[in-house]
Amino acid sequence: MIRKAHTFLSFRSTSWSARRLQAWLSVASVALLLLLFAIGALWAAGQPIVTALTLRNLPPSAAYWFGTDWLGRDMLIRTLQGLQLSLQVGLAAGIMSAAIATLLGVLAASGKWADRVVSWLIDLFLSMPHLVLLILISFILGGGVQGVLFGVALTHWPSLARVIRAETLQLRQAEFIQVSRRMGNNWLWIGWHHMLPHLLPQLLVGTLLIIPHAILHEAGVTFLGMGLSAQQPAIGIILAESMRYLSTGMWWLALFPGLSLLIIVRCFDRLGHTLQRWTDPHRARN
Amino acid sequence: MLLEARDVSFRYDRREDWLLQRANLRIEAGEIVGLTGPSGIGKSTLARLLAGYRKPQQGEVRLAGKPLPSSGYQPVQLVLQHPEKAVNPRWRIRRILREGWQVDAELRHMLGIAEQWLDRWPNELSGGELQRICVARALGPGTQFLLADEMTTMLDAVTQAQIWNAVCEIAEARRMGMLVISHDAHLLGRLCNRIVDIDTI
Numbered sequence: 154m155i156r157k158a159h160t161f162l163s164f165r166s167t168s169w170s171a172r173r174l175q176a177w178l179s180v181a182s183v184a185l186l187l188l189l190f191a192i193g194a195l196w197a198a199g200q201p202i203v204t205a206l207t208l209r210n211l212p213p214s215a216a217y218w219f220g221t222d223w224l225g226r227d228m229l230i231r232t233l234q235g236l237q238l239s240l241q242v243g244l245a246a247g248i249m250s251a252a253i254a255t256l257l258g259v260l261a262a263s264g265k266w267a268d269r270v271v272s273w274l275i276d277l278f279l280s281m282p283h284l285v286l287l288i289l290i291s292f293i294l295g296g297g298v299q300g301v302l303f304g305v306a307l308t309h310w311p312s313l314a315r316v317i318r319a320e321t322l323q324l325r326q327a328e329f330i331q332v333s334r335r336m337g338n339n340w341l342w343i344g345w346h347h348m349l350p351h352l353l354p355q356l357l358v359g360t361l362l363i364i365p366h367a368i369l370h371e372a373g374v375t376f377l378g379m380g381l382s383a384q385q386p387a388i389g390i391i392l393a394e395s396m397r398y399l400s401t402g403m404w405w406l407a408l409f410p411g412l413s414l415l416i417i418v419r420c421f422d423r424l425g426h427t428l429q430r431w432t433d434p435h436r437a438r439n
Numbered sequence: 440m441l442l443e444a445r446d447v448s449f450r451y452d453r454r455e456d457w458l459l460q461r462a463n464l465r466i467e468a469g470e471i472v473g474l475t476g477p478s479g480i481g482k483s484t485l486a487r488l489l490a491g492y493r494k495p496q497q498g499e500v501r502l503a504g505k506p507l508p509s510s511g512y513q514p515v516q517l518v519l520q521h522p523e524k525a526v527n528p529r530w531r532i533r534r535i536l537r538e539g540w541q542v543d544a545e546l547r548h549m550l551g552i553a554e555q556w557l558d559r560w561p562n563e564l565s566g567g568e569l570q571r572i573c574v575a576r577a578l579g580p581g582t583q584f585l586l587a588d589e590m591t592t593m594l595d596a597v598t599q600a601q602i603w604n605a606v607c608e609i610a611e612a613r614r615m616g617m618l619v620i621s622h623d624a625h626l627l628g629r630l631c632n633r634i635v636d637i638d639t640i
Contacts, residue, residue: 338538
């Protein structure tokens, strides 16, 4: 009996450590990519974008890794600067979105009427296509960084809000929370000591998973011309411009910036999902 | 000191039938009352009402003639059947024991709580070990009534005996009143001054 229990335990711990190694590798590779990007972005930020008409339309080479465009600008520098801007807007919008989600989620769990109002809002926002609403909000706010930022932030909160609401509702009914009330602790204390540690992993994962959406939508709206202005080195602008030159055979204008965007977005997605598996209470043990 | 349910009626949903209707129960200080009856007819619900987890739709719960306090450490403490649900899985045992009051070494010793458990997580203790923690936590100096809802049903006979011995000793020393809900007629017969059937109240 004891032996049996022992082998069971050791089996569990090996499979667990294998999974942990996998998670570590995944996080390490993502971190490496993001670090590489950060160094690149830092380098690119110091580089002026020079218009050199003698170097127009060059395909990728050792000197110009991503080629040059119709004005002779180095596409690598433009892409890195564009990604940096997209990332900043995406991160800011994602964090704002998560803040809205937390506020509304907790509010919904606090009372019957608040729950009705918030649930109705969530359903309303979920029933509309993201992009349409995003374009609308961005347009109303006059476009630009501000328009896109608020547009993305105001459209990406509902699914996380729903998770936070459900978690909080469940926690309020949990026996250990009720016992804590009977031990003389007030809701504020319980919220901080009991609930927040349970919500934090959900929040972190939720925020990380919003960010890739936010980046893509920022790029998408900009691509459609409703987002960041044409003077800014946004990735959406680069992609939109490259469309005009694709038919003339300048494939590198779209391929490299598009691929870079995809990799960055995947990095965040991967990070979020790894963290999600990590914080799953059934698998993780602190 | 008297804990009483006066004509309490309760249902979980307005569309449902009454689970409890005009139920009355009195527990004196120092008295151990057994509550028995078939499953699903409101024994646990009555205990929850008495401990203030829920408010009855009709009637009232009174402690020494007054309503239960709305804040602060509750003089009526309830210990439930599943200890693993009654503790925060992300807290260490030491912190759990400290939540309501500073559980002293004497009580820990009486309940057989070992020193090395204190730095563990709840999922590293067995059900019996964890239930001792929950009992200790509920036995603060402010506790005047202890309600035990199938408190030791899931535990083995030795653990059961040890926990009940300790609890009864403390109850007697402090003149604490107790309500013991159980299906185990033998256990109720050993522990209680009187046994009440839920159908008769």
